[in-house]
Amino acid sequence: MSSDGARILVVDDEKQIRRMLKAALDGYGYDIAEASSGHEGLNQAAIFHPDLIILDLGLPDLDGTEVIQRLREWTQTPIIILSVREQESDKIKALDAGADDYITKPFSMGELLARIRVAMRHAAKADDEPILSFGELSVDLAHRNVTIKGEDVKLTPTEYEVLKYLAQQAGRVVTHRQLLRAIWGSNYQEESQYLRVYIGQLRRKIEADPSQPTYIITEPGVGYRLITRD
Amino acid sequence: MNETFNKKNSIPAKTPLIRVSYKHYAWSFLTVVATTVIGRLLVPLFDLVNIALIFLLPVLISAVFGGRGPSLFSSILGVLCFDFFFVPPVLSFTVSDPSHVFVFLVFLLVSLVTGTLATKLRNELERTRQREKRTLALYALSREIVAETDLQQVLGKTVKTVADSIDGKTMILLHDREADVLYEGAAEPSDSTLPDEKELAVAHWVLEHGQPAGRGTETIGEARAFFFPIKAEECTMAVLVIQPNKEEGMINSEQQQLIEAYTNLAAVAIIRLQLAREAEQAKWLAESEKLHTALLNSISHDLRTPLATITGAVTSLLAEGSSYRQETRGVLLQTIKDGAQRMNRFITNLLDMTRLESGILKLNQEWCDIQDVVGVALREIQEILQERHLQIEIPPGLPLVKADFALMEHVMINLLENAAKYSPPDGSITISARCRHNALLVTIADLGAVIPEPDRGRVFDKFYRSESSKRLSGTGLGLSICKGIIDAHGGQIWVESSYENGNKFTFSLPIPEQPVEPSNTEQRANHVI
Numbered sequence: 001m002s003s004d005g006a007r008i009l010v011v012d013d014e015k016q017i018r019r020m021l022k023a024a025l026d027g028y029g030y031d032i033a034e035a036s037s038g039h040e041g042l043n044q045a046a047i048f049h050p051d052l053i054i055l056d057l058g059l060p061d062l063d064g065t066e067v068i069q070r071l072r073e074w075t076q077t078p079i080i081i082l083s084v085r086e087q088e089s090d091k092i093k094a095l096d097a098g099a100d101d102y103i104t105k106p107f108s109m110g111e112l113l114a115r116i117r118v119a120m121r122h123a124a125k126a127d128d129e130p131i132l133s134f135g136e137l138s139v140d141l142a143h144r145n146v147t148i149k150g151e152d153v154k155l156t157p158t159e160y161e162v163l164k165y166l167a168q169q170a171g172r173v174v175t176h177r178q179l180l181r182a183i184w185g186s187n188y189q190e191e192s193q194y195l196r197v198y199i200g201q202l203r204r205k206i207e208a209d210p211s212q213p214t215y216i217i218t219e220p221g222v223g224y225r226l227i228t229r230d
Numbered sequence: 231m232n233e234t235f236n237k238k239n240s241i242p243a244k245t246p247l248i249r250v251s252y253k254h255y256a257w258s259f260l261t262v263v264a265t266t267v268i269g270r271l272l273v274p275l276f277d278l279v280n281i282a283l284i285f286l287l288p289v290l291i292s293a294v295f296g297g298r299g300p301s302l303f304s305s306i307l308g309v310l311c312f313d314f315f316f317v318p319p320v321l322s323f324t325v326s327d328p329s330h331v332f333v334f335l336v337f338l339l340v341s342l343v344t345g346t347l348a349t350k351l352r353n354e355l356e357r358t359r360q361r362e363k364r365t366l367a368l369y370a371l372s373r374e375i376v377a378e379t380d381l382q383q384v385l386g387k388t389v390k391t392v393a394d395s396i397d398g399k400t401m402i403l404l405h406d407r408e409a410d411v412l413y414e415g416a417a418e419p420s421d422s423t424l425p426d427e428k429e430l431a432v433a434h435w436v437l438e439h440g441q442p443a444g445r446g447t448e449t450i451g452e453a454r455a456f457f458f459p460i461k462a463e464e465c466t467m468a469v470l471v472i473q474p475n476k477e478e479g480m481i482n483s484e485q486q487q488l489i490e491a492y493t494n495l496a497a498v499a500i501i502r503l504q505l506a507r508e509a510e511q512a513k514w515l516a517e518s519e520k521l522h523t524a525l526l527n528s529i530s531h532d533l534r535t536p537l538a539t540i541t542g543a544v545t546s547l548l549a550e551g552s553s554y555r556q557e558t559r560g561v562l563l564q565t566i567k568d569g570a571q572r573m574n575r576f577i578t579n580l581l582d583m584t585r586l587e588s589g590i591l592k593l594n595q596e597w598c599d600i601q602d603v604v605g606v607a608l609r610e611i612q613e614i615l616q617e618r619h620l621q622i623e624i625p626p627g628l629p630l631v632k633a634d635f636a637l638m639e640h641v642m643i644n645l646l647e648n649a650a651k652y653s654p655p656d657g658s659i660t661i662s663a664r665c666r667h668n669a670l671l672v673t674i675a676d677l678g679a680v681i682p683e684p685d686r687g688r689v690f691d692k693f694y695r696s697e698s699s700k701r702l703s704g705t706g707l708g709l710s711i712c713k714g715i716i717d718a719h720g721g722q723i724w725v726e727s728s729y730e731n732g733n734k735f736t737f738s739l740p741i742p743e744q745p746v747e748p749s750n751t752e753q754r755a756n757h758v759i
Contacts, residue, residue: 088594088636106574193597193745196630200599204626211604211622211661218606220635221594 006120007031009050011041011067012082013060017105021054024109030116038062042070050077052120054112055099057083057090064090065097072098078119080112088221095175095222102173102222118171118228132167135229137206137215139167148206158183159202162195166216166226175223199224254296258304261288266311278316282337285312289341293348301345308341309334364488367395371492375499384503385416388496389470393418396485398474401425402460402496403433405467412437415468425455425471432457433469440466446480456481458489462497470496524693528707532576536569543569571613575643579707582640583692586714593718597630597745598638600663600672606635607642614650615659623662631670631739637715644708645674645735653678653732669721669738677732686725712737 008030010021015036022032033048035041038059045053053071057064068079081094081102091102100119103112130142136149144160146153155163161183166174176192184194199218203210217225265288269281285308293301313323317330325331371391375384385402393400399422404415412433425433432450436443436457443449444457455473459466470493472481481489543562546552554562585591601624608615649659657677664671681689688694690713693706716723716737723737 106570191745193630196597196599196602200601200626203601209622210626211601211624212608213605217609218602218635220606220639221596 005031006051009033009044009048009053011035012056038067041067045071052116053077053079055079055081057081057087057094065093068094068097068099078123080115080119091222092175100172134215139164153205159198162198163202166224170226171228173219173223173225254300255303258292258296258300261291262304262307262311266315281316282312282333286341289345290348293345294352297349305338305341309338367391368491372495381503384499389416389418392492396472398472401471403469405437429455436469437466458493460493460497462501467500521692533573536572540566540569579711582711583707593634595632595634598633598635599630600628600670603638603642604661607639607646611643611646614647618650619658621658621660628663629741629744632742633719633739641712641715644712648708649674649676668741670741671736671738673734673736675732675734680729681727681733686727689725
C-alpha cells in the first residue's frame with residue numbers, strides 16, 4: 001500500500017523516539033505530527049485528524065488505556081501502541097480498550113511499517129473478501145474451505161473458526177480474550193488453555209514445522225497473529 | 231502440686247522441704263494406734279519398759295515420712311497412749327508410780343531427738359535428690375540448646391524448661407536494640423498473653439539494670455510476675471518473665487539460682503547464635519560484594535562492547551567524505567543492528583536477574599504449549615541460529631504446563647543462545663521434549679566441548695564462567711537466570727555432558743491436571759466442513 005501522504009500522529013514523551021519516528025516515517029512519505037503527552041495527544045488528534053495514531057503506553061500524564069478510551073469516544077482512527085517488554089498486562093488492557101495493534105520496543109522499522117499498513121488497510125475496508133490468501137494458505141470463507149498449496153486441509157469446526165477469526169484480522173494481533181469470546185462466547189474469555197490446544201492442532205495441520213510456525217505467530221502473553229506476506 | 235516449688239526458702243521454718251499435710255498426722259495417729267494394739271498383745275510377754283521402746287517406732291516412721299511435726303505429734307500421742315493403756319492403773323491417765331514419769335520424760339526426749347535426726351536425714355536426702363534433678367534439668371537444657379541453630383527453638387526450649395520447673399506461665403521478651411522495644415520471643419504455654427504496660431515497664435527496668443525484679447523482690451515487689459534478666463557480659467539482651475499459677479506462689483533462693491543458671495545457658499546460646507549470624511552476614515556481604523564487582527564488570531563489558539561496535543559503525547557512516555560501497559554500508563549497518571540486539575538481550579537478562587534476586591518476580595502463570603514456547607524463542611533469535619542445523623523433536627499431544635510464557639521464552643532463548651555459542655558452527659542443535667512421570671522434560675543438546683565434571687553444578691551459578699568459556703564473550707548470567715526461573719516454577723534444571731553426546735541441558739516442569747474443554751458440541755454441530 002503506498003502511503004500517499006497519510007497522516008500519522010506520534011504520541012511519545014521521549015524526544016529521541018519522536019525524532020527517529022518522524023525522520024523514518026517522513027522518508028516513507030507519511031505526514032507526521034508529534035505530541036509529547038497524553039493531553040497534547042488528545043488535542044492533536046482533534047486538530048490534525050490523523051489517519052493513524054502511534055501511542056506510547058508510558059506517558060507521564062495519562063494512562064495509555066485512558067487515552068485510548070477517550071479517543072474511542074469519538075474516533076475509530078487506528079491506534080498502534082508502543083510498549084516495552086514488561087508491560088504485558090498493560091498491552092492487553094490497551095488492546096481490549098480499542099487499540100488496533102502493538103509493537104514492543106526496541107522494534108525494527110520494517111515491523112512498524114507492516115503494522116501501520118495492516119492497521120490502515122483494516123480501517124479502510126469493512127467488507128469481507130470471500131477468499132483470504134496468505135502465501136500458500138488460503139481460506140475460502142464462502143465455502144468454509146481451507147487449502148495449503150492447493151490441497152484441502154481437514155479442520156474441525158472449532159479449528160476452522162479459530163483460523164477464520166485470525167484470517168479476518170490478518171496481520172493484526174488478536175488477544176486471547178478476543179479469540180475466546182469470538183469462538184466460545186463471553187463465558188470462556190479467561191480460559192486461554194483451550195486456545196493452546198486448538199492453536200497447536202491447527203499448526204500441525206497448516207504449518208510445515210509446527211515448532212517454527214510461519215502463519216500463526218504467538219505474541220507472548222498477549223495473543224496470536226496471522227502473518228500476512230506483502 | 232509440683233514438688234520442686236516447695237523447696238527450702240531462705241526462712242526454712244516457714245516453708246519446710248516436705249509439705250506436711252493432715253494426711254501425715256492421720257498416718258502418725260494410725261501407726262500409734264497400731265503400736266498400742268500390738269503392745270497390748272505383747273503385755274503378757276514383755277516388761278513395760280520394753281513396750282515403751284516399741285512406741286519409738288511410730289515416731290521414727292512419722293519423722294521419716296512426715297517430718298518434725300508428725301514426729302512430735304506421735305511422741306506425745308505415744309506417751310499418752312502408753313500412759314493410758316499400759317501404765318497402771320490401766321485405762322487412766324493417772325500414774326501410780328512416780329518413776330514412770332521419768333520413763334515418759336526419757337521417752338519424750340529420745341523420741342524428739344530421733345525424730346529430729348530422722349527428719350534432718352530425710353530433708354538432706356530430699357535436697358540431694360532435688361539438686362540432682364536440677365543438675366539433670368540444666369544438663370538436659372544445655373544439651374538441647376547447645377547445638378540448636380534456630381533462635382526460636384532455643385527460646386522455646388528455655389521457656390519450656392523454666393515453666394516445667396516452676397509452676398507458672400513463662401515468657402521471654404527479646405530486646406530489639408535498634409528500635410529499643412521488647413517483643414515476645416517465646417512463651418509457655420504458647421498462647422500466653424503479652425505483659426501489660428506496667429509489667430513491660432518492669433521488664434524495661436530489668437533490661438536496663440540487669441537485676442531481677444518483680445514480685446517479692448526489692449524492686450517493684452508488688453508486680454504479679456517475676457522478671458529475670460538474660461544477660462551475658464553485662465549486656466542484657468532479653469528478659470525472662472515468670473508468672474506463678476498460684477496466687478501465693480513465691481520463688482525461693484534455690485529456685486532463683488536455678489533460674490539464673492537457665493538464663494545463663496540461654497544467654498550463651500543466644501550470643502552464640504548472634505555471632506553465627508554475624509559471621510553469616512559478613513560472609514554474605516563479602517559474597518555480594520564479589521557479585522557486585524562481577525556485575526559491574528559484566529555491565530561495563532557487555533554493554534560497552536556492543537556500544538563500541540555501534541558507535542564505531544555509525545561514526546564511520548556519518549564521517550564526512552566517507553564513500554562506502556553499498557556492500558560495506560550493509561555490513562556496517564548489520565553490525566549496528568547486531569550490537570543493538572545484543573544489548574537488548576543483555577538488558578532483558580539483567581532485568582530478569584534483578585527481578586529474581588529482589589523477589590519481586592511475579593509468575594504470570596498460564597497454560598503453555600511447550601512447542602509454542604520453542605517457536606517463539608526460535609523466532610526471537612532466528613538471526614543467531616540462521617546458519618545452524620536445528621533438529622526439533624517435539625511429539626504431538628504433549629500435555630500443557632502452567633508457566634509464565636515470557637519467562638519460559640527467556641529460558642529457551644538463553645539455552646539456545648548458549649548452545650549456539652559454545653558449540654562448533656557446523657554442529658547441530660537438538661531441541662526435544664518428552665513426558666516422564668509427572669514432569670515435562672525439555673532438552674537442548676549441542677555438540678560443544680565437554681563441561682568438566684566439577685563445573686557442571688556450577689554453570690548455573692551467577693557470573694560463573696568456566697575456564698574454557700572465558701575466551702568467549704558472555705555474562706555468566708544466562709544459566710543462572712534459567713535456574714532461577716525454573717526453580718520458581720517448581721522444576722529442575724541440570725546438565726549432562728559427554729564426549730559422545732556433547733552437552734545436554736534439560737529442564738523439567740511439573741505437569742498439572744489437564745484442563746477440560748467446555749462441551750460446545752451443539753455449537754459445533756452447526757458447522758459442516
